[in-house]
Amino acid sequence: MALAALLCTGLASAQPASPATVSTPAASGFRSAFEGYQPYTEEKTQAWKEANDTAGRIGGWRAYAKEAQQPASPDTATRPAPNAGQLKP
Numbered sequence: 001m002a003l004a005a006l007l008c009t010g011l012a013s014a015q016p017a018s019p020a021t022v023s024t025p026a027a028s029g030f031r032s033a034f035e036g037y038q039p040y041t042e043e044k045t046q047a048w049k050e051a052n053d054t055a056g057r058i059g060g061w062r063a064y065a066k067e068a069q070q071p072a073s074p075d076t077a078t079r080p081a082p083n084a085g086q087l088k089p
Contacts, residue, residue: 046054055061 055063059066
């Protein structure tokens, strides 16, 4: 008898929703997280010696520090900072 009650309960909850209660993605304002997805593309790498020489030619770490202090371009202004969600001690 308990088994029959469990089966009836399971069948009642497995009924599909009525068409009146189902909302379409367009009606609910749904926007996929994958809408602007761009697949990974491997960047061209260079030998470490060439990379070190290039960094030396442009001014070493000081050039990179100066670049980091420049105002953000409109392209990067919408992206969050790498540690934006972290609390500072």
